[in-house]
Amino acid sequence: xxxxxxxxxxxxxxxxxxxxxxxxxxxxxxxxxxxxxxxxxxxxxxxxxxxxxxxxxxxxxxxxxxxxxxxxxxxxxxxxxxxxxxxxxxxxxxxxxxxxxxxxxxxxxxxxxxxxxxxxxxxxxxxxxxxxxxxxxxxxxxxxxxxxxxxxxxxxxxxxxxxxxxxxxxxxxxxxxxxxxxxxxxxxxxxxxxxxxxxxxxxxxxxxxxxxxxxxxxxxxxxxxxxxxxxxxxxxxxxxxxxxxxxxxxxxxxxxxxxxxxxxxxxxxxxxxxxxxxxxxxxxxxxxxxxxxxxxxxxxxxxxxxxxxxxxxxxxxxxxxxxxxxxxxxxxxxxxxxxxxxxxxxxxxxxxxxxxxxxxxxxxxx
Amino acid sequence: xxxxxxxxxxxxxxxxxxxxxxxxxxxxxxxxxxxxxxxxxxxxxxxxxxxxxxxxxxxxxxxxxxxxxxxxxxxxxxxxxxxxxxxxxxxxxxxxxxxxxxxxxxxxxxxxxxxxxxxxxxxxxxxxxxxxxxxxxxxxxxxxxxxxxxxxxxxxxxxxxxxxxxxxxxxxxxxxxxxxxxxxxxxxxxxxxxxxxxxxxxxxxxxxxxxxxxxxxxxxxxxxxxxxxxxxxxxxxxxxxxxxxxxxxxxxxxxxxxxxxxxxxxxxxxxxxxxxxxxxxxxxxxxxxxxxxxxxxxxxxxxxx
Numbered sequence: 001x002x003x004x005x006x007x008x009x010x011x012x013x014x015x016x017x018x019x020x021x022x023x024x025x026x027x028x029x030x031x032x033x034x035x036x037x038x039x040x041x042x043x044x045x046x047x048x049x050x051x052x053x054x055x056x057x058x059x060x061x062x063x064x065x066x067x068x069x070x071x072x073x074x075x076x077x078x079x080x081x082x083x084x085x086x087x088x089x090x091x092x093x094x095x096x097x098x099x100x101x102x103x104x105x106x107x108x109x110x111x112x113x114x115x116x117x118x119x120x121x122x123x124x125x126x127x128x129x130x131x132x133x134x135x136x137x138x139x140x141x142x143x144x145x146x147x148x149x150x151x152x153x154x155x156x157x158x159x160x161x162x163x164x165x166x167x168x169x170x171x172x173x174x175x176x177x178x179x180x181x182x183x184x185x186x187x188x189x190x191x192x193x194x195x196x197x198x199x200x201x202x203x204x205x206x207x208x209x210x211x212x213x214x215x216x217x218x219x220x221x222x223x224x225x226x227x228x229x230x231x232x233x234x235x236x237x238x239x240x241x242x243x244x245x246x247x248x249x250x251x252x253x254x255x256x257x258x259x260x261x262x263x264x265x266x267x268x269x270x271x272x273x274x275x276x277x278x279x280x281x282x283x284x285x286x287x288x289x290x291x292x293x294x295x296x297x298x299x300x301x302x303x304x305x306x307x308x309x310x311x312x313x314x315x316x317x318x319x320x321x322x323x324x325x326x327x328x329x330x331x332x333x334x335x336x337x338x339x340x341x342x343x344x345x346x347x348x349x350x351x352x353x354x355x356x357x358x359x360x361x362x363x364x365x366x
Numbered sequence: 367x368x369x370x371x372x373x374x375x376x377x378x379x380x381x382x383x384x385x386x387x388x389x390x391x392x393x394x395x396x397x398x399x400x401x402x403x404x405x406x407x408x409x410x411x412x413x414x415x416x417x418x419x420x421x422x423x424x425x426x427x428x429x430x431x432x433x434x435x436x437x438x439x440x441x442x443x444x445x446x447x448x449x450x451x452x453x454x455x456x457x458x459x460x461x462x463x464x465x466x467x468x469x470x471x472x473x474x475x476x477x478x479x480x481x482x483x484x485x486x487x488x489x490x491x492x493x494x495x496x497x498x499x500x501x502x503x504x505x506x507x508x509x510x511x512x513x514x515x516x517x518x519x520x521x522x523x524x525x526x527x528x529x530x531x532x533x534x535x536x537x538x539x540x541x542x543x544x545x546x547x548x549x550x551x552x553x554x555x556x557x558x559x560x561x562x563x564x565x566x567x568x569x570x571x572x573x574x575x576x577x578x579x580x581x582x583x584x585x586x587x588x589x590x591x592x593x594x595x596x597x598x599x600x601x602x603x604x605x606x607x608x609x610x611x612x613x614x615x616x617x618x619x620x621x622x623x624x625x626x627x628x629x630x631x632x633x634x635x636x637x638x639x640x641x642x643x644x645x646x647x648x649x650x651x652x653x654x655x656x657x658x659x660x661x662x663x664x665x666x667x668x669x670x671x
Contacts, residue, residue: 058573059570059574079570080573080574080575080576080577081576084574085575086570086574090567092567092568092571093571094571094572094586095568096590105577105585106576109572109575109577109578110576157576
C-alpha cells in the first residue's frame with residue numbers, strides 16, 4: 001500500500017515564531033499523495049498550502065511530524081539531497097545563465113557527464129517547445145516562455161515529485177488556459193507526480209486528479225474534483241469551491257438517505273444526506289446555482305419558493321440571477337445557460353419563482 | 367496654439383538653462399579634476415629648483431628618474447633598483463590588501479545582507495564607525511596593538527607563549543594589516559549594496575536543483591554579486607596603491623610605498639619633476655590595472671552568456 005504513495009505527509013506541524021507570537025502555518029496535516037498523480041493543494045492565501053509545499057521541498061523543516069518519500073522520513077533532509085524539484089511562482093530563473101544553462105543546471109550539479117546533460121537539455125527544450133531560444137538570456141524571453149523554461153529546468157533531473165507553487169498566477173488568462181493544458185500533457189508524458197499549489201478553484205478542478213482543500217493550516221477535505229464540488233465536507237469547502245446557496249433549516253424526516261429539511265425561506269427542501277451523518281436538529285442545506293432554475297411566480301405548484309429579482313449578471317455562456325427570498329434576508333443565486341437568440345425576458349424588481357432540481361441539495365454539518 | 371517661432375525660442379532658452387544648471391559640475395570637472403592633473407603633467411617636464419619648486423626650463427630628467435638613475439661620477443644610466451622594488455612592493459601589497467579585504471569583506475557583507483531588514487542599518491552603522499575617526503589616529507591605534515610593547519606582544523609574553531616580543535611593526539605585514547583595516551569598509555559597502563538586491567529565491571532554486579551550499583556560493587551568489595565585488599576591489603586597490611599615511615607609520619619609513627616615494631620627492635628630495643612623473647606613472651599603473659581587470663571580468667561575463 002505504501003508503495004503506491006509518492007509522498008506521505010504524516011501529522012506534520014509547522015510553527016513559526018516563538019511564545020505568544022507562535023503561529024501554526026501547518027496544523028497536523030496528513031495526506032498520502034499517490035504516484036503519477038496530479039495533486040492540488042487548494043486554499044485561500046495564508047492557508048498554509050505554500051508552507052506545506054516548502055516543507056516537501058525542504059526549504060522549511062517540520063516542527064513535528066514526518067514527510068515520507070520512498071519509505072524514508074526526509075523531513076530534515078536538505079533540499080539538494082531530495083529527488084524533488086520545484087517550479088517557483090516567480091520562476092527564479094538564473095539571470096546570469098542562458099535558457100539551456102538554466103535547464104541543465106540540476107543535472108550539472110548532480111555531476112552527470114557533459115554529453116548526457118546536453119542530450120537531456122535538448123530533449124527538455126523540445127518537450128516545452130523552446131528549441132529556438134536555447135541560447136537566449138532569461139531576461140530576453142517572455143513571461144510564458146520563462147514559465148516553460150522553469151518547468152523544463154525542474155523536470156530535467158527527472159525528479160520523483162514535481163512541486164508547482166502557483167506557477168500560472170503571473171500569466172494572462174489566455175496563456176494560463178494554454179499552460180493548464182500544457183501542464184497536463186507534461187504530467188502525462190513524464191509520469192512524474194505533480195503537487196500543484198493554487199488559490200484558483202477553477203484551475204484546481206480542471207487539472208487535478210485529487211484536491212486537498214486547506215484552511216488555517218488544516219486539511220479539510222482530500223478528494224477528486226467531482227467529489228469536492230458535489231459533496232463538500234463542510235461549509236468552508238462548499239463556500240470556497242464554486243458558488244453555493246446556504247439555507248438554514250431543521251430536519252423534519254429522513255428516509256433512504258434523503259432528508260426533508262424545513263427552511264424558513266424556502267419551505268420544505270429534500271436534500272441528500274452525507275453517508276455517515278447523524279441527522280437531527282439544525283442543519284445547513286447547500287444548493288449550487290446551476291441546480292436551480294427560474295419559473296413563473298404565479299405558478300406556485302412547480303416552484304420551490306418565490307422572491308424578487310435583485311440583479312442580473314450576464315456572463316456570456318450563462319446568466320446569473322440574484323433573488324431576494326421571501327424572508328427578506330437571504331439572497332439566492334441561480335444560473336441559467338444562455339440559448340442563442342434568447343431575449344431578456346426579465347428585469348430587476350420582477351417577482352420570480354425558483355425551482356430546485358430534485359435531490360440536488362445536500363445537507364452539511366453545521 | 368503657440369507659433370513655431372516661439373517654440374524654437376523656447377527650446378534654445380531651455381538649452382541655455384540646462385547649460386547654466388550644469389555649470390557647477392563642469393567647473394568642478396575642469397578646475398578640480400583636470401586642472402591640477404595638467405599642472406602635474408607640466409611640472410614633470412621641467413627642471414627641479416634648488417629649494418624645491420621648479421625652474422621654467424624643459425628637461426626629461428624627471429621622467430628618466432622614474433626607473434633609471436644617473437651615476438654621479440660617470441653620468442651613466444642604470445636601473446633604479448630602489449624605485450623598481452618600491453613599485454613592485456606597492457603593487458603586491460595593494461593586490462594583497464584587495465584579496466584580504468575580499469576574503470573578509472564578502473562574508474561580512476553577506477552576513478549583513480541576510481539579517482532582518484530592521485537590524486541591517488545597525489550593522490551598516492557599525493561598519494562605518496571607523497570612518498568617524500581620523501585616519502592618522504586609527505593607524506596609530508593599529509601601531510599600539512602590534513608594536514613590541516603593544517597589546518599582542520604583552521599578552522603573549524604574559525601567558526608565556528613567547529619570551530621575546532615578535533617584531534611585527536615596520537614590516538610589510540604591518541602595512542598590510544593597517545591597510546586591510548583601513549580599506550575594509552570600502553569593500554563591504556559596495557558588496558553589501560549588491561547582495562542586498564540579490565533575489566534569495568534564486569538561492570533556494572539552486573538548492574532545489576541539487577547544488578550544495580558551496581556550489582550555491584560559487585555558481586549563483588558570487589556570479590550575481592560580481593558587480594559589487596568589482597566595485598569593491600577597485601575602491602580598495604586604487605587608494606591602497608597610493609597609500610601614504612599607513613605605510614609611513616606602520617612601515618617605519620623603511621618599507622616605502624609609492625605614496626611615500628612621491629612625498630619624498632616633493633619634500634626632502636626637492637625634486638618636484640621626479641615626484642610629478644612618479645605621480646603620473648602611478649596613475650598609469652592604476653589605469654592599466656583597471657582596464658585589464660574590467661576587460662577580463664567583462665569577457666568572462668560574455669562567456670557565461
